[in-house]
Amino acid sequence: MNQPRGVGVTAVFVAAARALESARDDRLFNDPWAGEFVRHSGWNPPIDEIDDASRDELATWVAVRTKFLDDFALDSVDNGCGQVVLLGAGLDTRAFRLPWLRQVTVYELDTPEMVDFKAAVLGDTTPDVAARAVVPVDLREDWPAALREAGFRSDVPTAWILEGLLLYLPDDAVETLMDGIGELSAPGSAIGATITNIDVAATMNDARVLRDTLISREGWLSMLHWSSTEDPVAWFDSHGWRATAVQTDEIAQRYGRTMPEESLLTQVRAGMRFLISAVRKQD
Template sequence: MLNSVATTGLLVAAMRAEESARADRLFDDPFAAQLAGGAGRAALAAYRSASPLSLPIIEVRTRYYDEALARAWDAGIRQFVVLAAGMDARAYRLSWPADARVFEVDQPDVLAAKAERLGGARSRAARFAVGADLGDDWPAALLAADFDRSQRTAWLVEGLLQYLDASVVAALFARVEQLSAPGSRLLYDVVGRGLLEAPALAPTLRMMRELGAPWVYATDEPGGLIGAHGWDAVVTDPSVLAAEWGRWPFPALPPDAPGVPRGYLVEASKR
């Protein structure tokens, strides 16, 4: 039985399966349906019921990170870490370089459930499953799994920060900084304060609370989470990408428009 936050991974997998079935899909995830299972599809049905206006934030985020990871390996990075990996299937579906190593860090029961759902599927990169809770000493578990802190690393922290207390977010980024060689990259997303307070999002936020995975963290200074540690951050509004890709039902607003509920996608590089 997965905990509430881990169950959100099933919801995301169901969204990825739904997107992969579209003719105009932004990506193709052939593993998403089996990873989502019945629980993921039920969670998605509840999500759609709570949010009649469905915006493709998860779908846009998925493609954005697919492309950002490709940029990292095009730059010569060969070590990748997915924190709170959940039901992410990138190790199995992306066209990794032959010498890439992908470390997936999550709670042992989540990784076990994922392995069971994937059956005999083979990853397309050397994959290391690291069973550790992010509230515990996960860096020690990562190092014990043959992670090389002297190598440049691309880190992926997807769909996680909104569930964490501010102190936990700060500790997470401090640990990533300590483990990152110069030239490393960090990919993460965060919601803005206005998004947590937007009336249109209230039904979705209520559903997440009822699921046991409330959104508690937000910031409108996303680059500041890592910039103080000597990283250069590029911040992207997912609605702008969605509009570029023909999937946004509203005009994309300029980044300085006041009072707009926003989410942020960040790609940071360590100097």
């Protein structure tokens, strides 16, 4: 089995955080595959080696965004979306673990290497309700064509999920991605996304959990490209979406969680993290 490398390591890190959340008595979700992904990766994330506050912040951030986007996906399908598209799906298992109330097709797009690793761990596991279509493609390539070839229909309302994705794409690739989403989105389509606006270089300097991995500090920085946006609502509006942006701390409180006030990460944070829900504007 090929172990994840490059950006794929970030998916393992997120899986490790989801495994921690799944083990809690008051968990916001249960992802029984998360721990298996970590074990098969051959990487032992150094989560236990950092200060408690930083560990809690990272785990809470992943737990809150996962729950938010879980709810977004279920609500979007309940409101008429017949397709869910996970762009940069990583080790996401929403097709399997969410309690879909009606038939939906979940498309998972990621690099061939990540797709192969995920398939080796999942084996012949199939979702109970959702139809699952895996599309091995680099999002810097012609992913809309690959998505259509997998059966995607642009006349069906679609819920798009962009979780922990945009930072890893160059500015021009982000714009191209949003243009592609817009062209494929029927009326009634929606987007759920994370927007991270932080001082990445400072975080890499001070947060040990992000240094002691299979990737060097320089490797991490080489993968982080998008300059983000200070006004997510206006940015989504410019791409044809009516968006609501909520800061992570507020969502955490909604779910009964609290982001630590002091940690290595909060000390260097120069921006904010937002959770986005948006609907396609009508012409």
